[in-house]
Amino acid sequence: MSPDAGRDRWVDLDEALRMMFRVVLAIMLRESRTRYGDSRFGYLWALIDPVIVMSLMVLLFGIIGRTSPVAASLPVFILTGYMPFFLMRNVITRGASAAAANRGLLQYPQVAVADIVLARIVLEVSTATVVYVVLIVALFYGIGEPLSSWFDDPAGIIGAALGIFYFCLGSAFFSSGLARIWPMWPNIWSYISRPLFLLSGVFFTLENLPTSGRAVMQYNPLAHVLEWFRSVSLPGFESNSYSIVMVLATGTITGTIGLLIDRYLVLTGDEEIVG
Amino acid sequence: MIELIDVEKTYRSRRGGRKTVFSDVNLRLEKGHNYGMLGLNGAGKSTLLRLIAAAERPSSGIINRDVSISWPLGLASSFHGSLSGIENLRFVARIYQADIDEVTDFCAWFSELGKALYHPVKTYSSGMRARLAFGLSMAINFQVYVIDESLSVGDRTFQEKARNEFASRREYSDIILTSHSNELIRQFCDRAGVIAGGRVTMFDTLDEAEDFYARVTA
Numbered sequence: 370m371s372p373d374a375g376r377d378r379w380v381d382l383d384e385a386l387r388m389m390f391r392v393v394l395a396i397m398l399r400e401s402r403t404r405y406g407d408s409r410f411g412y413l414w415a416l417i418d419p420v421i422v423m424s425l426m427v428l429l430f431g432i433i434g435r436t437s438p439v440a441a442s443l444p445v446f447i448l449t450g451y452m453p454f455f456l457m458r459n460v461i462t463r464g465a466s467a468a469a470a471n472r473g474l475l476q477y478p479q480v481a482v483a484d485i486v487l488a489r490i491v492l493e494v495s496t497a498t499v500v501y502v503v504l505i506v507a508l509f510y511g512i513g514e515p516l517s518s519w520f521d522d523p524a525g526i527i528g529a530a531l532g533i534f535y536f537c538l539g540s541a542f543f544s545s546g547l548a549r550i551w552p553m554w555p556n557i558w559s560y561i562s563r564p565l566f567l568l569s570g571v572f573f574t575l576e577n578l579p580t581s582g583r584a585v586m587q588y589n590p591l592a593h594v595l596e597w598f599r600s601v602s603l604p605g606f607e608s609n610s611y612s613i614v615m616v617l618a619t620g621t622i623t624g625t626i627g628l629l630i631d632r633y634l635v636l637t638g639d640e641e642i643v644g
Numbered sequence: 645m646i647e648l649i650d651v652e653k654t655y656r657s658r659r660g661g662r663k664t665v666f667s668d669v670n671l672r673l674e675k676g677h678n679y680g681m682l683g684l685n686g687a688g689k690s691t692l693l694r695l696i697a698a699a700e701r702p703s704s705g706i707i708n709r710d711v712s713i714s715w716p717l718g719l720a721s722s723f724h725g726s727l728s729g730i731e732n733l734r735f736v737a738r739i740y741q742a743d744i745d746e747v748t749d750f751c752a753w754f755s756e757l758g759k760a761l762y763h764p765v766k767t768y769s770s771g772m773r774a775r776l777a778f779g780l781s782m783a784i785n786f787q788v789y790v791i792d793e794s795l796s797v798g799d800r801t802f803q804e805k806a807r808n809e810f811a812s813r814r815e816y817s818d819i820i821l822t823s824h825s826n827e828l829i830r831q832f833c834d835r836a837g838v839i840a841g842g843r844v845t846m847f848d849t850l851d852e853a854e855d856f857y858a859r860v861t862a
Contacts, residue, residue: 391739395738398735403724403727473723474722477715477722478699479740639703640656
């Protein structure tokens with residue numbers, strides 16, 4: 370092989386990456402207009418959803434006379450759990466419908482399902498991040514919740530955020546791949562995701578569960594993510610009940626399976642683009 | 645030139661088993677000719693165009709292309725219904741690295757959609773959609789336009805406009821057009837092939853292709 374051939378390969382890779390970046394960006398712009406339906410204000414729903422959940426939970430906890438299980442106030446406790454949950458549930462749901470909802474886009478040779486999945490992940494992660502920051506600021510001005518309630522260990526939060534992003538990448542690609550070879554998956558996921566809302570630790574911490582409960586919950590990777598995020602975010606809450614390895618391993622395994630399914634379908638051309 | 649060598653295309657069927665669309669396709673489409681592809685519904689016309697346009701890979705075999713090829717302009721729209729014509733157009737301009745203003749101007753002129761360009765595409769008739777798709781692909785200057793029946797949905801004025809536009813760029817651009825009837829192919833093409841039974845048979849003249857098509861579909 371001549372040295373030129375080696376350089377050409379790098380030029381090709383560079384060109385391919387630029388193309389992918391352009392395509393993913395274009396899909397993101399398009400999806401951001403359609404993500405929450407037709408309305409121009411549809412995107413507000415991304416903000417309203419966590420506010421409703423938080424308000425209902427504060428109300429419910431008040432009615433049954435329970436207080437926050439940690440030192441942090443109830444709104445902070447709920448949101449540090451619900452926001453990562455909301456994000457992870459959304460990327461899996463959006464991954465499941467990525468291919469089926471965009472058959473038309475696949476007519477363009479430079480658009481691949483992986484671009485659509487990636488665009489959706491980045492969009493969901495950006496949305497959740499912005500919503501989280503907006504809620505923190507709103508609660509500061511609204512009920513005087515100090516900003517320090519959310520940022521116990523900033524370096525740890527960056528680490529946990531990267532961990533969540535990695536988990537989102539893996540699980541969304543997995544969900545997309547599964548839906549492409551098993552069309553029942555989106556329906557099944559919608560049934561799984563409902564009890565997950567109650568079982569992933571939005572309303573409790575692994576640390577406070579009895580040993581028997583924790584023994585069961587440790588098989589739910591979402592619960593580990595929530596516990597990790599709270600552990601670095603909430604002042605005075607250090608949990609020993611979560612495993613970073615569990616989170617990263619789940620991301621790696623699901624991502625690998627998802628990408629293998631994607632490569633198989635792309636390379637064999639074994640997927641009907643127009644249904 | 646576009647060349648298909650020993651191309652086979654099968655799908656995994658939803659109901660189990662495999663569905664073979666093409667078993668052994670060999671063809672050469674040369675620069676400077678407009679090709680028509682005759683075939684009944686379900687014969688594989690759209691699949692052939694998606695293979696040529698690189699929207700899909702063959703199950704086996706090789707496809708060589710040394711020209712820029714449009715996406716398959718088909719009845720199945722690649723537009724998002726709740727986005728406006730303009731928003732859909734911007735997306736396509738972005739992925740093809742085309743100048744958004746130039747594309748918009750050309751599309752506005754070609755499609756004659758006027759204010760409707762700013763309305764959601766789901767409010768368009770199929771003719772309006774075809775006009776937008778055509779204008780858009782013409783704005784991006786491909787060497788080969790791959791057209792899947794969609795010319796037939798436009799009215800006469802639109803077909804005439806499309807024909808004039810193609811005529812004016814005869815030096816630069818060629819057409820590959822599928823249809824189940826001869827009429828449209830007569831208007832646009834000088835060579836034709838017949839898609840039937842998982843194979844593609846090419847002919848040098850339209851008459852020969854039509855005779856063969858009449859025989860296999862009789």
